[in-house]
Every structure is written in C-alpha cells, then in structure tokens.
Amino acid sequence: MHKKLSKISLRIKQSFLAVFLRIAYYKLVEAVIATKYMASYGMLSKPEKLRTHIDIKAHALEKGMSIGNGRIGFGKQKAFEVISDLTLYIKIGGDKAFVNDCCGIIKEYIDFNERGGADMSDVKEAYNTFTKEHNIQSVPYGGIYELNHDELRKQQKAAFDVFSQSRYSCRDFGNEPINRQALENALRLCERTPTACNRQSQRVHVYLNQEERDKLCNMQGGCKGFSNKFQGVILICADITGYSSAETNLPFVDGGLYAMNLLYALNFYDIAAIPLTMGRRANELQHILKVMGIAKNEMPVLLIGIGTYKDKWKVAQSHRYDWRTYTTIVS
Secondary structure, X not given: OHHHHHHHHHHHHOOHHHHHHHXXXXXXXXXXXXXXXXXXXXXXXXXXXXXXXXXXXXXXXXXXXXXXXXXXXXXXXHHHHHHHHHHHHHHOOOOHHHHHHHHHHHHHHHHHHXXXXXXXXXXXXXXXHHHHHOOOOOOXXXXXXXXXXXXXXXXXXXXXXXXXXXXXXXOOOXXXXXXXXXXXXHHHHOOOOOOHHHOOOEEEEEEOOHHHHHHHHHHHOOOOOOHHHOOEXXXXXXXXXXXXXXXXXXXXHHHHHHHXXXXXXXXXXXXXXXXXXXXXXXXXXXXXXXXHOOOOOEEEEEEEEEEOOOOEEEEEOOOOOXXXXXXXXXX
C-alpha cells in the first residue's frame, strides 16, 4: 500500500500542472526580487541604477568607434543623452569616479570624429559646459585601442596571465577566409568545460553560410554595422531537459561557462570573435529557435560572431575596474 501511494505521489509531483505551479512560484519570487533591485525600477532616483543606463549608452559610443569603416559623426544624440544623464546622476549623489570614466569616453568620441572631419562643435560645447560646471577631470582611458596582429600572435601562445589579457571583442574584421580546422580545434578544446553534475547540456550551432548568418544576426539585432564582416556565427544554447524545476537559471550558468571557454579557445587559435547577448523576451527567443530550426527545448545563451583579423584593427577600450573594488575576502 505504501509503495502504491509513493508512486501516486511521485506521479502527481511530476504532472504538468504541479511542475508548472512550482516554476511559476519560483519565478514569482524572482520577479519580486528583480522588480525591486534591477535597474528598470527607480532608475531616476537611485544612482546605482541610473549608472547601468548610462553605462550602456557610453559603451555604445565606444563600440561605434571600434567598428571597421564606421560612420564619422555618428551618435551625437546618444552623446547628448549621456551628458544629460550624467547631470542627473551627479544631482542624485552618483559616484564622481564613474562620471570621470564616462567623460573620458565622450572626450575621445569628440576627438575621434573631429579627426575624421566631422563638426563636433555642438557636442563639444555641451561637454565643456558640463565638465566646467561640475569640475570633472576626464580620465586618459576611454575610446579605442589599435591592436597589431603580429603582437597578438605572440600573446596567444604566452603564459595564461598574458594570454588571458590579450582577448578583445572584435568589430573590425579582416577579409581572409576563416581557417575551418582552427575553428574545429577551438570547439574540441572546449569539450572539458565544467557543467553542473557533468550534465553537458551545451548545444552549439555553427553557421558558416552567409544567408543563415545574416538571418540570425538580424534577429539578434545588436551587431548592425559590422555583422556583414562575420565569416560565421556560433549560437550557444543549453538543453533545458537537463535541469529540474528549481534550476531554471542554471542553463545560463553552464552555457556561460562554455561560452567563455570558447572565446578563449577561439583567441588561442587566432580566430577573431565578439560575444553578442541573447537577452531577449521568451517569445522572441522561441521565434529565433523556430526560424533557425532548433528544438524548442534549447535555451539560447550567447551568440558569437567570428572572422579573421586584419594586420591592424580597432577595439573598444572598455575600461575594467580593479578587482579589489568588487571583491570581498573573508579569512
């Protein structure tokens, strides 16, 4: 009798309705936390949330400068918005160091476009007025670096402390054909990527066909202006059948571990790459899966654009914070 009741109980727990209600409850709890703490709520009164909004816009200016054959004079409206947002950021008690970082990007943005012959007098006036009024000292980092392929090749075979610092997101690709064997070697190198309980849920879709590549890039929407130089894209997904109802976020953890490993592997084999977010609404992700002919039980985690390097190319500086600013060590 006890055995029979146990089987009935297990069937109820595994029924569609029971699993749905469990997931709905967990997601409701997540929604309450997310609503309270994510940047979308209270952004205009909380500097740490407004900072996220400004960061995205300021980095867009950096990205625009790092695109091969980018449009000179681009992004003026965004630059004005960053300056306006920074004014509010200071007013509500924002960190001055962050303002200095953003001003470093805006200054380089102005200089970059003026070197290309664009009239930046209106943006420069707004920038100068803002920095003078708030006594801002722009930092010397922000904008773009120019990298050299010969130097990169040396770093790619160096010790990890050197190699790991040599990887940059590329938006300025070369025209040489990608080395298929090098790509396969990079994928092979990632076979030992750790996953929760060794579930190996990663599902990797490589598109070297131009039509499929363009179709996926258009749906992703964040690589306009440089995706035409990709020689392929890699969509990393996670098979959610490998997880329970209490692990709905774990596919992104496992997929993210695989993605970072792959980015290092691509760099090791001299393949230029850029990670592109798949942070989209559920219905949009399902549409992408349908269009690309991918099973609905796969969760898109990251898209990587791949290609070859030029002899010299531009990358966004994307200044990184000192590890001590975000690390707590308890001993």
